[in-house]
Amino acid sequence: MRHEVAHGGYTAAQDVGLPPSRHREPINSAAESGTVTWVGLGIAEIAARVGGLIRQGLPLSVVLTTLCQLFDAAVKGFSSRILLLDPTAARARNTAGSYLAAGYMKELAAASAAPGFMLYELSPILSLTGDPLGIFALYRRECSPEVTRCHSALIPQFIHVAGAAIERMQSDEALKRNAALLERTQQLSSTCCFSWRVETGEISWSKELCQLFELDPSGVPVTLQLIGTRIHSEDLATFHEMIERARSGVSDIEFEHRLRLPDNSVKYLRVVAHRVRDQEGQLEYIGAVQDVTHRRHTEEALAKLRAELARAARVTSLGVLTAAIAHEVNQPLAGIVTNANTCRRMLAVDPPDIEGARETARRTIRDAERASEVVKRLRALFCKKGATRESLDLNEAIREVVALSLSELERNKVVVRMELAGELPRVHGDRVQLQQVILNLFLNASDAMSGVDDRPRQLMVKTERDEEDRVRLSVRDTGVGIEPQGVDRLFDAFYTTKSGGMGIGLSVSRSIIESHKGRLWATPNDGPGATFAFSMPCGPQDAMARHVRNL
Amino acid sequence: MSVPVKRPLVSVVDDDESVRESLPDLLRELGYSVRAFSSAEAFLASECVGETRCLILDIAMPGMTGPALQQELLVRGQAIPIVYITAQADEIVDSSSLGQGAVACLFKPFSDTALFEALNAVFRVN
Numbered sequence: 001m002r003h004e005v006a007h008g009g010y011t012a013a014q015d016v017g018l019p020p021s022r023h024r025e026p027i028n029s030a031a032e033s034g035t036v037t038w039v040g041l042g043i044a045e046i047a048a049r050v051g052g053l054i055r056q057g058l059p060l061s062v063v064l065t066t067l068c069q070l071f072d073a074a075v076k077g078f079s080s081r082i083l084l085l086d087p088t089a090a091r092a093r094n095t096a097g098s099y100l101a102a103g104y105m106k107e108l109a110a111a112s113a114a115p116g117f118m119l120y121e122l123s124p125i126l127s128l129t130g131d132p133l134g135i136f137a138l139y140r141r142e143c144s145p146e147v148t149r150c151h152s153a154l155i156p157q158f159i160h161v162a163g164a165a166i167e168r169m170q171s172d173e174a175l176k177r178n179a180a181l182l183e184r185t186q187q188l189s190s191t192c193c194f195s196w197r198v199e200t201g202e203i204s205w206s207k208e209l210c211q212l213f214e215l216d217p218s219g220v221p222v223t224l225q226l227i228g229t230r231i232h233s234e235d236l237a238t239f240h241e242m243i244e245r246a247r248s249g250v251s252d253i254e255f256e257h258r259l260r261l262p263d264n265s266v267k268y269l270r271v272v273a274h275r276v277r278d279q280e281g282q283l284e285y286i287g288a289v290q291d292v293t294h295r296r297h298t299e300e301a302l303a304k305l306r307a308e309l310a311r312a313a314r315v316t317s318l319g320v321l322t323a324a325i326a327h328e329v330n331q332p333l334a335g336i337v338t339n340a341n342t343c344r345r346m347l348a349v350d351p352p353d354i355e356g357a358r359e360t361a362r363r364t365i366r367d368a369e370r371a372s373e374v375v376k377r378l379r380a381l382f383c384k385k386g387a388t389r390e391s392l393d394l395n396e397a398i399r400e401v402v403a404l405s406l407s408e409l410e411r412n413k414v415v416v417r418m419e420l421a422g423e424l425p426r427v428h429g430d431r432v433q434l435q436q437v438i439l440n441l442f443l444n445a446s447d448a449m450s451g452v453d454d455r456p457r458q459l460m461v462k463t464e465r466d467e468e469d470r471v472r473l474s475v476r477d478t479g480v481g482i483e484p485q486g487v488d489r490l491f492d493a494f495y496t497t498k499s500g501g502m503g504i505g506l507s508v509s510r511s512i513i514e515s516h517k518g519r520l521w522a523t524p525n526d527g528p529g530a531t532f533a534f535s536m537p538c539g540p541q542d543a544m545a546r547h548v549r550n551l
Numbered sequence: 552m553s554v555p556v557k558r559p560l561v562s563v564v565d566d567d568e569s570v571r572e573s574l575p576d577l578l579r580e581l582g583y584s585v586r587a588f589s590s591a592e593a594f595l596a597s598e599c600v601g602e603t604r605c606l607i608l609d610i611a612m613p614g615m616t617g618p619a620l621q622q623e624l625l626v627r628g629q630a631i632p633i634v635y636i637t638a639q640a641d642e643i644v645d646s647s648s649l650g651q652g653a654v655a656c657l658f659k660p661f662s663d664t665a666l667f668e669a670l671n672a673v674f675r676v677n
Binding site: 326327330331332333334335336337338339341342345346356359360363367370 | 567569570573574576577580581611638658659662663
C-alpha cells in the first residue's frame with residue numbers, strides 16, 4: 001500500500017530536490033482515503049512549482065509565501081502561515097507539545113491576532129532526520145465550516161513540501177556560505193585548490209587557479225598538457241617527475257615550481273597534494289597551490305644583500321690583508337734600498353770605503369732574505385694544508401657550481417646551457433680549487449654580459465675530450481668580448497677591465513690550472529662574446545685504462 | 552772632502568732593525584752624526600733629546616707611536632723637526648701633525664734622494 005503514497009509524498013519531495021521521505025508519516029492519512037480531490041492545483045504540481053522557484057534562486061521567504069498562497073487558494077476559508085525556527089536558536093525537543101522554543105509562542109500569538117481569523121491547527125515542520133525546521137500554522141475564518149477530510153489529508157502533504165523546500169534551501173545556503181568562506185580563505189592565504197583523478201585525467205580547478213595560471217576558466221577543459229604550457233621550462237622536468245610519482249601512488253606530494261606566463265613574467269608556486277580514493281575507489285589527489293612569488297622575491301632580495309655583504313667583507317678583508325703584506329715586505333725592502341744607496345755612496349768617495357761597502361752589501365743580502373722569508377710565511381699561511389687531490393668527475397663538479405651560482409646568474413638574467421660530454425674521463429685534482437676556477441669563469445661571463453640587452457645573455461658550458469686526449473672545459477658567453485691584443489694581459493695579476501674587480505680571479509685561476517698540469521686560455525668568439533677554456537690531463541686510472549685498450 | 556766641523560745630530564727612532572742598521576750609515580754618508588733608538592721611550596730617556604736637530608721617526612711602533620712622541624715633545628717644549636717614515640701607504644700623517652714640526656713623510660722603501668731632499672728641507676728651515 002505504501003508505494004501509493006508516492007503520488008503525494010515521494011514525488012513532491014523529489015520535485016523539490018530531496019530524497020524520498022521516510023519520516024513524514026502523516027502522509028499515510030492521505031493514502032487511506034485512496035484519492036484526494038480538491039480545488040486548485042494537485043500537490044504534485046504545487047511541489048513542481050515550488051521546485052521551480054527554488055531553482056530560480058528566489059529567497060526562501062518568497063518560496064514559502066507562494067506555497068502558503070497556493071494552500072489558501074486550494075482550501076477555501078482557511079489561511080496558512082509558516083514560521084521558521086532559527087537554526088542557531090535553542091533546539092526544541094520532540095516531547096509532547098514542546099516542539100517550540102518559548103520565543104516562538106509570542107510570534108504565534110501575534111499571528112493569531114489577525115482580524116477575522118482564529119488559530120485552527122499548529123503542526124511541526126520536520127526535516128528528514130526529524131529535526132524541527134518550523135511550524136505550519138493554520139487559521140480558520142471565523143464563519144468558515146470545519147475542515148473537510150480531503151483538506152485534512154492535504155495539510156500533511158503541504159507540510160512535507162514546505163519541509164523539503166526549507167531543508168533544501170537551508171543546505172544550499174550553507175553550501176554557499178561554505179563556498180564563500182573557502183573562497184575568502186583562499187584569497188587571504190593566496191591558496192587555490194584542485195583535484196586530479198589520475199586514471200581518467202579529469203582535473204577540476206578552482207576559478208582562482210585558472211586566474212593564477214592565466215587560463216580561460218570557460219575555455220577548454222584543464223589538462224596536464226595545458227598546465228605544462230605554463231610551467232617554466234627549467235621546472236618541466238621536476239613537474240613531470242612529480243606527475244610520475246603521483247601515478248605511482250605516493251600518498252603525499254609536495255614541491256615548488258615556477259610558471260612562465262604569456263607576458264613572460266615568472267610566478268613561484270608551492271604545491272601540496274594528498275592521495276585519496278573516491279567513491280569508486282579510483283586514485284585521486286586533492287591539493288592546494290599557493291602563490292609564493294612575493295615570498296621568493298623577498299628571499300632573493302635577502303640573498304642578494306647577503307651576497308653583496310659577503311663580497312664587501314671579502315674586499316675589505318683583502319684590503320686589510322694587502323696592507324699587512326705591504327707592511328711586512330716594505331720593512332726589509334726599505335733596508336735593502338737604504339743599504340744599496342749607502343753602498344754606492346761609500347764606493348763613490350775617494351778613497352772608496354771598501355769595508356763599509358762590504359758591510360752594507362752583506363746587510364742588503366740579509367734584508368732580501370728577510371723579505372723572501374716573509375713571502376714564504378705568507379704562502380704557508382694560505383696553503384695551510386697541501387692540496388687534496390682526488391679522482392673527480394668534472395661534469396659533476398660543473399653541475400654543483402651551476403646549482404650554487406644559478407640564483408646569482410638568474411638575477412643577472414643569464415641563461416645557462418650545458419653541453420656536457422657523456423663519457424668524460426675523470427681527472428685528478430683538487431675539487432674545491434677547480435670549482436673555484438669554474439665559478440670564477442661563470443661570474444666573469446655573467447659580468448661581461450651585464451650590459452647586454454640586445455641579445456640573449458647566454459652562458460654555455462661545455463666539456464669534451466680534446467685532440468690530445470685531455471679533458472677540456474669551455475665557458476662561452478655573449479658578452480662584451482675581449483680585444484685580441486689584450487688576451488695575454490687578462491691573466492696578469494691586478495689587471496682588470498671591470499670597475500668593481502680586483503683583477504685577481506683569472507691570474508689565480510691560471511695558477512690553479514697550471515698546478516694541475518693544465519692550461520687556461522681565452523679566445524674572442526666569432527660572434528659576440530668570448531670563450532674561456534682550460535684543458536687538463538685525464539686522471540691516472542683513465543689514462544691507464546686507455547693504455548691497456550691501446551695494447 | 553769637506554767635512555763640517557760640527558755635524559748636526561739626526562736621531563732615528565724605529566722598531567725595525569733593518570732600518571736602524573742601514574739608515575745611520577747612509578745618514579753619516581750624507582754628513583750627519585747619527586743615533587738610533589728602537590723605541591720612542593728609549594729616545595726620550597736618552598741625553599740626545601736636546602741635541603737632536605732632526606728626528607727620523609717611524610709612525611707605527613709598539614708602545615709609544617711616532618705621533619705620540621711628537622705630542623710629548625711639544626708638551627715638553629722641545630721643537631724638533633720630524634721626518635716620518637712608514638711601511639704602510641695608508642698611514643698618512645694628518646696635516647695638523649705636519650704643521651706642528653713634521654716636515655715630511657717618506658714611504659718605505661724610500662730612495663736616498665727623497666731622504667736627502669727631506670733633510671735639506673729641515674736644515675734650510677733651521
